[in-house]
Amino acid sequence: MARAKASKSGGAGRAAVIFPAPGHDHARCSTDAMAVAEASCVERGQRLTPMRREVLGALLASHQPLGAYDIIERLAPSGPRPAPITIYRALEFLCENGFVHRIESRNAFVACVRKHPAGDMVAFLICDRCGAVGEASSPEFALTIKSAARAAGFTPKSPVIEISGICTHCGKT
Ligand SMILES: [Zn+2]
Ligand SMILES: [Zn+2]
Ligand SMILES: [Zn+2]
Numbered sequence: 001m002a003r004a005k006a007s008k009s010g011g012a013g014r015a016a017v018i019f020p021a022p023g024h025d026h027a028r029c030s031t032d033a034m035a036v037a038e039a040s041c042v043e044r045g046q047r048l049t050p051m052r053r054e055v056l057g058a059l060l061a062s063h064q065p066l067g068a069y070d071i072i073e074r075l076a077p078s079g080p081r082p083a084p085i086t087i088y089r090a091l092e093f094l095c096e097n098g099f100v101h102r103i104e105s106r107n108a109f110v111a112c113v114r115k116h117p118a119g120d121m122v123a124f125l126i127c128d129r130c131g132a133v134g135e136a137s138s139p140e141f142a143l144t145i146k147s148a149a150r151a152a153g154f155t156p157k158s159p160v161i162e163i164s165g166i167c168t169h170c171g172k173t
Contacts, residue, residue: 034056055075067106116135121146
């Protein structure tokens with residue numbers, strides 16, 4: 001009895017975390033994610049250079065994905081206009097380390113605020129109304145996808161799953 005109750009409330013809690021409410025404390029989301037990035041760079045002996053930090057900061061401004069040129073526009077007012085190659089290099093570093101994800105279908109990038117290991121299989125849930133991107137993942141889901149791929153004699157390397165729809169907050173209005 002107790003177990004069924006616990007899993008029910010756990011499910012509701014997860015839905016709230018995947019799509020933070022419109023009025024949530026986003027300053028905290030973004031400070032936390034930056035702190036996680038800083039700590040893991042120190043741990044791995046990597047450098048979060050000023051450019052990498054600025055690009056991550058621009059993406060952390062919201063839960064919406066941004067294209068490389070949108071990032072340039074955001075950074076331009078605070079200093080010299082960065083060259084696209086500089087932005088792409090910073091994005092490559094941030095993606096490789098799991099701080100940022102590439103959303104293939106939008107040709108855009110979104111900051112990861114879920115603190116999961118880089119390379120974890122996640123499904124990106126993209127809201128058609130507000131543009132927010134949520135990350136859903138579960139070990140069962142990863143196993144199912146991997147075993148389906150292996151059954152086809154296929155070795156899965158970088159699975160990208162993107163699902164468009166309406167997020168929990170937009171669905172209510
Ligand atoms: Zn937030
Ligand atoms: Zn993520
Ligand atoms: Zn939405």
